[in-house]
Amino acid sequence: MAMIDNLEAMLADGRDDAMLRFGLGSAYFSQGELASAVTHLEACIAHDASYAAAYKLLGKSYFQLGKYNEAQRVLQAGLPVAVEKGDKQSQKEIEVFLKKTQKVIADG
Numbered sequence: 001m002a003m004i005d006n007l008e009a010m011l012a013d014g015r016d017d018a019m020l021r022f023g024l025g026s027a028y029f030s031q032g033e034l035a036s037a038v039t040h041l042e043a044c045i046a047h048d049a050s051y052a053a054a055y056k057l058l059g060k061s062y063f064q065l066g067k068y069n070e071a072q073r074v075l076q077a078g079l080p081v082a083v084e085k086g087d088k089q090s091q092k093e094i095e096v097f098l099k100k101t102q103k104v105i106a107d108g
Contacts, residue, residue: 003027018048025054029061037061052082052090059094063101071101 007024025041028034041058044051055078062071075098082091 018044018051022054025057029057034061034065050081050085052078052085052087055081056090056094059097068101068105
């Protein structure tokens with residue numbers, strides 16, 4: 001939690017940018033605090049809509065929360081971002097996770 005506390009302190013001190021928000025989202029995701037992860041990952045994308053890794057992690061967060069339609073929406077939005085940036089790793093992970101999400105939605 002020390003890392004989260006340090007990042008939250010930076011946010012409270014007035015720093016608010018995509019990298020900080022991604023760091024917070026990732027840290028909260030790792031701790032299983034998915035609602036907090038979503039909050040910060042959404043803010044990351046609001047700061048920088050080209051942050052492909054944020055779409056990937058946000059989609060995974062929504063999926064783990066059981067919000068499959070939201071996961072699908074985010075992953076679909078993130079795929080062209082990853083392609084445009086040439087971020088092959090995020091692209092591949094988004095494609096795989098998008099298929100998984102679509103299957104869960106289709107299976108109802």
